[in-house]
Amino acid sequence: MKPRSSGSVIRLAAPLRALAQRFSFLLLVLASIALMMVGKIESVSVDSARARVTDAFAPILDAISRPAATAARVVESAVELENAFDENQRLKAENARLLQWKQAALRLESENNSLRSLLRVRPEPSVNYIAARVIATPGSSFVRTLVVTAGKRDGVRKGQAALAGAGLVGRVIEVGEWSSRVLLLTDINARIPVILSNTRQRSILAGDNSDQAKLLYLPPDSPIQVGERVVTSGDGGLLPPGLPVGVVTAVSERGIRVLPSADLSRVEHLRLVDFGLPSTDLDPSPDSK
Amino acid sequence: MTATFWQKVDKTGRNLAPFAVTVMMVLVGMIPLPVPGYAPVAPNLTLVSVYYWTIHRPDLMRPGVAFLIGLLQDFLIGGPLGVNALLLVVAQWAVLNQRRVFLASTFALLWFGFTLVMAGAVLLQWLAFSVLDAVTLSILPALFQGLLTVAVFPAVGWLLIRVHRAFLNG
Numbered sequence: 001m002k003p004r005s006s007g008s009v010i011r012l013a014a015p016l017r018a019l020a021q022r023f024s025f026l027l028l029v030l031a032s033i034a035l036m037m038v039g040k041i042e043s044v045s046v047d048s049a050r051a052r053v054t055d056a057f058a059p060i061l062d063a064i065s066r067p068a069a070t071a072a073r074v075v076e077s078a079v080e081l082e083n084a085f086d087e088n089q090r091l092k093a094e095n096a097r098l099l100q101w102k103q104a105a106l107r108l109e110s111e112n113n114s115l116r117s118l119l120r121v122r123p124e125p126s127v128n129y130i131a132a133r134v135i136a137t138p139g140s141s142f143v144r145t146l147v148v149t150a151g152k153r154d155g156v157r158k159g160q161a162a163l164a165g166a167g168l169v170g171r172v173i174e175v176g177e178w179s180s181r182v183l184l185l186t187d188i189n190a191r192i193p194v195i196l197s198n199t200r201q202r203s204i205l206a207g208d209n210s211d212q213a214k215l216l217y218l219p220p221d222s223p224i225q226v227g228e229r230v231v232t233s234g235d236g237g238l239l240p241p242g243l244p245v246g247v248v249t250a251v252s253e254r255g256i257r258v259l260p261s262a263d264l265s266r267v268e269h270l271r272l273v274d275f276g277l278p279s280t281d282l283d284p285s286p287d288s289k
Numbered sequence: 290m291t292a293t294f295w296q297k298v299d300k301t302g303r304n305l306a307p308f309a310v311t312v313m314m315v316l317v318g319m320i321p322l323p324v325p326g327y328a329p330v331a332p333n334l335t336l337v338s339v340y341y342w343t344i345h346r347p348d349l350m351r352p353g354v355a356f357l358i359g360l361l362q363d364f365l366i367g368g369p370l371g372v373n374a375l376l377l378v379v380a381q382w383a384v385l386n387q388r389r390v391f392l393a394s395t396f397a398l399l400w401f402g403f404t405l406v407m408a409g410a411v412l413l414q415w416l417a418f419s420v421l422d423a424v425t426l427s428i429l430p431a432l433f434q435g436l437l438t439v440a441v442f443p444a445v446g447w448l449l450i451r452v453h454r455a456f457l458n459g
Contacts (some may be wrong), residue, residue, distance in 0.1 A: 021352075028356045028378045035360070035371030036421060046370060053364040057316065065320050072323045136319040138366035139331035141430035142418040145367040146321070174367070181367050188422055209426060211326070266323035 047174050054147060055176035061135040062149055069268060127240060128274035129163075130154050134267050135179070142209060144187035146170070148270060151178040156272055159238055164270040167244040167261030168192070168232060172272060180272075184264055185245070186213055194245055195233035199223055202233055205245060205258060211265075212249060215256040224251055230258050240275045306456040307342040307349045308358070310449065314338045315362050329430040332438040334445055335362060336410055339377050340403055341449045343384040344391045346457065355381040372417045379413065380406055399446075404439050411435040 039046050080087070132150035150156050152175050162169045162182045170184040171192070183190050186207040194205045194215070201224065204216040218224070228248045234241025250257040314334040321328065335358065342350035359374030366373070384391070384406060391402050411431045419426050 024352050025378065025382045028352050029375060031356070032359070032371040032375035032378060035363075035374065036369055036417070039370035040421070050364050050367065053361070057365060060316055061319060064316060068320045068322055076323075134321050136365070137321045137328035137331070138368065139318040139328065139333070140366050140368055140414075141329045141434050142414065142422075142426060143366055143368040144329070147319075147365075147367075183367075188424070188426070209329075209430070263325075265325045265328060268321075268323060 051174050051176035051180075054174070054179050054181065055151070058135065058147070058149065058176070058179035061147065062133075065135045128155070130156055130160075130272040130274060131269060132156075132180075132272060133269055142188070144170075144184040144190075144207065144209060144264075145173070146182045146184065146267065146270075148180055148182060148272075149178065150272060151176045151180050153177060155274055156180045157274070160275065161232070161239045161243060161273040162270045163243065163273060164262045164267045166263075167246060168239075169260075169262050169264060169267055169270055171239070182270070185260060186211060186264060191216075192239065192245065193233045193235035194230050195241075196224060196248070197229040197231055198225070199228065202235065205230065212257040212259050213246070215248075215258060218256065224248060224256055226251055240273060243273070303456045304349055306452060307338075307346055308354055310452055311335060311338040311342065311350075311354075311358050312361065314445075315358065315365065319365065330433040330437050332441045332445075333407070333410070333434060334438075334441075335359075335373075335377070336380060336407065337403070337438065337442055337445045338449060339381055340384055340406055341446060341453075343381050344388055344399070345453060347385055347388060349457075350381065352378055352381055368418070369421045372414065372421070375417065376410055376413055380410060383409065396443075396446075400439075400442055403442050407435045407438055 130150050132148035132154075134146050134148055136147040138145055146162075146169075148162075156172060156175050158172055158175055160172045162172060168185060170182045170187070170190060172180050173183040174181040184207070185192055185205060186209065188207055188209045190205075190207040190213070192205040193202070195202050199222060201218060201222050203218050205213050206216050207213045215224075215230075226248055230245045230248065232239045232241055232243040232245060244261050246258040246260040248256060249259045314337070318331055318334045322331075339350060339355055339358070343355075355377040356374050359372075359377035360370070362373040362377075363370045384402075387402070391399055394402075411428070411434070415426060415428045415431050
């Protein structure tokens with residue numbers, strides 16, 4: 001383009017380009033570190049940006065996660081077919097046992113109702129469930145979240161509990177228009193207020209990125225046994241009380257470990273609990289009103 | 290005139306292939322498989338793709354592109370922003386500096402090179418998350434993820450070679 005000074009330009013251009021390249025590397029490294037800081041400070045706006053990006057990619061994630069789910073189901077049904085006879089025997093026995101429990105539950109329910117009417121207890125807020133499919137896991141060793149196919153327009157709000165199968169899976173931390181993100185209770189940032197079912201000891205369940213979570217803030221001499229059930233306490237009004245969370249598997253000086261009742265590594269569908277509480281102070285971002 | 294215009298469009302489309310493939314790797318890496326304990330050790334396909342394209346087409350896998358892909362990954366996986374962006378930018382820079390060695394070498398050496406890059410990535414990731422969470426995390430899951438990624442490297446590499454030949458040999 002500039003023929004008269006091409007020689008000197010070329011001589012200058014190579015080191016300049018090298019400099020620019022090195023500079024862009026440094027600039028991008030600094031930008032990454034700046035983003036980490038911004039993410040720590042401005043977590044609300046980062047969350048809403050994240051929800052938008054997740055929303056944009058949710059349809060693709062949904063589409064590509066379907067074949068994998070189908071393949072897994074085919075393999076699983078083949079395995080189940082093999083064990084059908086044993087499984088049938090086991091289920092029959094379990095059914096007989098559950099029928100007895102059903103009788104007990106019905107009796108207790110009627111008793112409960114009559115006692116409640118005597119005491120004029122205010123009924124608990126009604127609970128709705130929103131079903132959603134899991135379309136993505138982070139694929140990272142240090143983050144335990146799930147992306148599901150239900151968002152603001154399905155009634156999902158920040159802070160709702162997520163249940164799968166036998167128990168609590170986690171809590172909604174970010175809501176997009178048609179997708180949302182669930183923080184699993186084994187994530188290092190997860191804190192769930194819980195109560196131990198036998199000792200009535202209140203505690204906080206904290207994840208540490210392993211398969212089991214640990215209980216925090218328990219008095220040192222609390223009489224907790226292995227096998228005790230852990231349920232949500234409902235403290236703080238975040239989660240409904242009494243949702244099953246897990247079972248105590250180890251009591252030692254290093255802490256008390258809890259194995260989640262739900263199998264967190266193979267959640268395909270989950271239910272989000274619409275507790276009927278106004279999520280005002282939990283959700284500083286302007287809601288769709 | 291029109292021919293050159295369409296040629297330009299075609300060329301641009303082809304040149305976008307590395308970027309598009311890498312984004313696809315980000316998404317494929319997030320597919321939930323109902324295998325116990327899979328999610329924390331799911332192979333880091335994005336890093337494989339960035340490694341491959343930095344060696345073969347550094348003009349199409351620039352630091353800015355690596356940064357953007359890392360940022361997208363940070364947004365999608367729900368971790369702290371900037372960690373994967375930093376990881377991919379550093380990996381791209383490291384590979385670019387040793388590119389001539391890789392380009393002239395055999396597949397085995399390419400694999401070995403990736404093992405080194407992956408080891409660095411595991412360390413960097415562990416360090417970044419430990420600092421951001423202000424606790425010493427266990428490095429084991431990251432280590433297993435690294436091993437799994439190194440194990441799938443030949444398969445993913447083969448796929449990338451196919452894409453490379455299909456779109457960018459002209």
